[in-house]
Amino acid sequence: MGKPTGFMEISRVENPYRDASERLRDFDDLHVSQPADARRAQASRCMNCGVPFCQSEFGCPLNNLIPEWNDLLYRGMEREALARLLATAPFPEFTGRVCPALCEKACNLESEATTNRDNELYLIETGFERGWVQPRIPRQRTGRRVAVVGSGPAGLAAADLLNRLGHAVTVIERADRAGGLLMYGIPNMKLPKAVVQRRIDLMEAEGVRFLLNTEATPEITNAFDAVLLCGGAKRPRALNVKGVFAVDYLTAATRAVLSGGAPAIDARGRHVVVVGGGDTGNDCVGTALRQGCASVVQLEMLPAPPVDRPCGNPWPQWPRTLRTDYGQLEAIHRQGADPRIYETTVKRLLSGRIETVKLKGFDPIPGTERVLPCDLLLIAAGFVGCETATAMRFGVSPDPRGRMMPEDGSHHLRDKLFSAGDMRTGQSLVVRALADGRAAAMEIDRYLKEGAQ
Ligand SMILES: Cc1cc2nc3c(=O)[nH]c(=O)nc-3n(C[C@H](O)[C@H](O)[C@H](O)COP(=O)(O)OP(=O)(O)OC[C@H]3O[C@@H](n4cnc5c(N)ncnc54)[C@H](O)[C@@H]3O)c2cc1C
Ligand code: SF4
Known part of the structure; x- marks a missing residue:
């Protein structure tokens, strides 16, 4: 010190x-x-x-x-x-x-x-x-080949470490740009896309190969010594009413920022209702305001968290207290009031409006219905796990929570197949996906060194 x-x-x-x-x-x-x-x-x-x-x-x-x-x-x-x-x-x-x-x-x-x-x-x-960050190219190559499916933080962290350990790494990504939710999900104002691309370029210079616009199929297991699935957990929780899923909306917004064109889903001039009071909902609020929405509200089923730590949640645990994030602050600045309405959900869609209802626990309280203007309903109600189709294609059934988590808590699913990141743990945080990707890379390295066929 x-x-x-x-x-x-x-x-x-x-x-x-x-x-x-x-x-x-x-x-x-x-x-x-x-x-x-x-x-x-x-x-x-x-x-x-x-x-x-x-x-x-x-x-x-x-x-x-x-x-x-x-x-x-x-x-x-x-x-x-x-x-x-x-x-x-x-x-x-x-x-x-x-x-x-x-x-x-x-x-x-x-x-x-x-x-x-x-x-x-x-x-x-x-x-x-200052030019201190330069490509670090491994001096020796092991001759082992690893495929990483998905280029979100978990896939990138694993690819980075496996490459440093001398393995030949190919990242397979179905999107047109690498980065997973770092690229298409987290909005540009929180994480500028040039920052993501700068890292991808560096990794390419270090020897990592990126195959974009490519859907991973089980055949890749024949061409590689190990395959790491990092496909994320973007399957959204649906509601009883139809709306636009938050990640689709945020992806369209980022595409427009990158291309300089109009977004495919535009909040301009519209009354926006975001269902979900969490971080993804907040990103929708910030994005809708930047696109010039007429108004924005955010519905949350749960009660407002306490301002101070409750006694069952002491330091050094993560505090489950009220946070007002950038999007909500911007809504307060623009509209004069916090956009969040607690203990409330959508009951039904009407033409250009929605009917909401107050909740006690998860039960609607009769007589508390309220009509709000709404011509864009964004659903940010959480995620229910990884894509079942990708899991099944690779012959693995996700657990009841939608995760590809091996029973022994490791990253090794079977044979050459491993999993990491949100796909393994459920929707989490960038830092946790990075840590999980690195842990999987170390497991794969041990597997390859122990003489896998
Ligand atoms: C809107 C939003 C905002 C967020 N903001 C934050 C934040 O501010 N801070 C934070 O810490 N966390 C945030 N998170 C959470 C964080 O982004 C995720 O936990 C993290 O990105 C998970 O990383 P991942 O690599 O496991 O998966 P992802 O980032 O989801 O990447 C998975 C990738 O796999 C690809 N893929 C899937 N299947 C296939 C296939 N069959 N073939 C080829 N490619 C495939 C997908 O196209 C995708 O690119 C946010 C999440 C969302 C949705
Ligand atoms: S990555 Fe680790 S050190 Fe950095 S802000 Fe997150 S928790 Fe803190």
Whole structure:
């Protein structure tokens, strides 16, 4: 710990959002970064605790060596700090932007936690700017060939590590661009697509092959020594009424940002209702506002979470408390009120409107019906698992929760076949998908070394 009194002298300062009235006019990065001296001061707040919960199982799933790189950053040794970060973190430019920072919630400083996520982002972006991040091409090749199906964070993390270990890796992706939900799902203002493409280009330069617009079929198992399925868990939970699924809407929005054309599903001038009060719903709110919707509301079946931690949810657990995310803040700025309506669901669609009803638990309360204007209904009600068709094609049945999780908790399904990421665990987080992809890569490496046929 470079500065023992750092946390007492310096307050936590996060990378601020751009002003709402400005950022609502574009799909550019939400945040403004801070200069080097501000970042070093923030890093000085890390206390290098005897038990660093930030890198424990309560904190970072990648077990990032947070106190080490915060200390090096405080001392102005950015290059060394980046090297310690990259020892465990494959793509800090993604987690530095979209990770909910589990480490910060487990920090001993609690609500005044060290700004690990912003520090991590500063280190990797400094590395790119100064040319420290260069293709790392393996010196030796093993002659073993691995196919990774799906190019989301799990597939990319596995491909990256397997390639470093000397195996020849081919990533098979059905979409026209690599990145999975990093590319088509998470909106551009949270994760600019140029940042995703920059990493794909780097991986290509390192020797990873990407086959885009390609549906993986079981025949690939004949051509490779191991196959890792990382197909995600995007099967949406349907409702009793018809609407547009959130990922379809967000994908169309990103395609329009990338092409400069009009989105195939456009919220412009429309009254938008988003069903689902979670993070995906929030991304829909932010996107609809940027497209120029007439109004937006967000329906949530559950009651509003408490403002403070309930007693059954102590530190260092993730706090299940009320969060107001960027999209909701923007709706408050534009409409003057929080877009969220709690304990409410859609009862039926009417022409240009919807009828909602209040809930007690999951039961509608008679007489609480309300009509809202609605000409675009977006469904962000969660995900129910991986695509059954892909699983079945490879001869594996998903478990009752829609996961391809081997019974022994490993990543090895059978023979040459492995699974990782959301496809194995259910819909989760980028950082967890990265950690799972890396764990699967290590298992595959052991399998190949043990002389698989
Ligand atoms: C709208 C939205 C916003 C999110 N925001 C955040 C956030 O801010 N922070 C965060 O931490 N997490 C966020 N998440 C969750 C996070 O994106 C996922 O947990 C993560 O992307 C899962 O990674 P994955 O690699 O397992 O799968 P995915 O990212 O889903 O990638 C799977 C890939 O496999 C491909 N594929 C599937 N089947 C086949 C096949 N048969 N052949 C070829 N290719 C195939 C798909 O096309 C896809 O590209 C968000 C999720 C959504 C839906
Ligand atoms: S990846 Fe997430 S949890 Fe891990 S150090 Fe970075 S911000 Fe924290």
